[in-house]
Amino acid sequence: MPSNQAALHCPLCKQIDSVYKVSALYDHGFSTETYQRLVPPPPGTSWAPLLKTEERTVQSQLSRKLSPPPRPQPSDIRIPLVALFIVVAIPFLCIAGDSRGGFVAIIPVLVIGGLMNWWGLSYMKKEKEKVANLMPSWEMAMLLWRSLYYCIRDDIVFNPPNGSYSSASQMQTHFFR
Ligand SMILES: [Zn+2]
Numbered sequence: 001m002p003s004n005q006a007a008l009h010c011p012l013c014k015q016i017d018s019v020y021k022v023s024a025l026y027d028h029g030f031s032t033e034t035y036q037r038l039v040p041p042p043p044g045t046s047w048a049p050l051l052k053t054e055e056r057t058v059q060s061q062l063s064r065k066l067s068p069p070p071r072p073q074p075s076d077i078r079i080p081l082v083a084l085f086i087v088v089a090i091p092f093l094c095i096a097g098d099s100r101g102g103f104v105a106i107i108p109v110l111v112i113g114g115l116m117n118w119w120g121l122s123y124m125k126k127e128k129e130k131v132a133n134l135m136p137s138w139e140m141a142m143l144l145w146r147s148l149y150y151c152i153r154d155d156i157v158f159n160p161p162n163g164s165y166s167s168a169s170q171m172q173t174h175f176f177r
Contacts, residue, residue, distance in 0.1 A: 007160040010151035022066045022148040022157060022171075029063020032056070065168045066150060066157070069141040069176040072134035074127035081120045088112055141176050148175065 009016050034055050041047035089109045096105040150157050150168060158165035159175070166174030 008149060010149075010154060010156070011158050011163045011165050012154045012156060013151065015151075015153065018152040018154075019149050020152065022150050023068075023146050025150055026063050026066045026068065029060035029066070031058055031060075033058050062168070066171065068145045069138060069172065072131045072138055074124065074131050077120060077123055081116055085113060085116055144175060 008019055010019055032055050034053055037052050037054055039050040039052050041049055089112065092105045092109045096103060096109075144159070147161075148157050148159055148171070155168050156165045157168050157171045157175070164174075
């Protein structure tokens with residue numbers, strides 16, 4: 001037996017018959033299932049509800065457990081920032097609409113909007129830099145993930161070169177943190 005194959009033996013049961021590549025099991029865990037949904041009739045009609053057949057992608061529990069380390073993502077603050085701006089701007093806009101010469105009250109809104117926009121842009125720039133710094137270690141983690149194997153018999157994930165292993169549900173914390 002070639003030595004690289006010998007390394008693929010499960011570190012617990014020492015067998016090879018139930019050992020599969022983690023990335024392959026992850027990929028095969030996705031399937032499409034059809035389901036039926038009742039669509040209510042348009043309001044004001046007496047039509048019967050329509051039975052519609054739709055498709056959705058489902059992921060098996062095992063595939064979910066064996067998911068790759070999550071790719072670093074910049075946190076997007078645009079929506080919370082716009083919401084905050086609206087909350088801050090409303091009182092000023094009410095004053096502007098209420099009083100004569102209320103145009104002056106719009107100036108703080110413009111200033112706050114400008115400051116928030118500037119702050120939001122610099123925040124997003126920092127987030128992008130943070131993600132760029134995390135990418136090399138994520139790529140290393142992906143390399144490791146692609147080299148991991150899973151034993152169905154013992155529900156463990158292991159790294160053949162050094163025999164390090166953990167239960168499938170602990171894979172993320174054991175190998176990637
Ligand atoms: Zn085993």
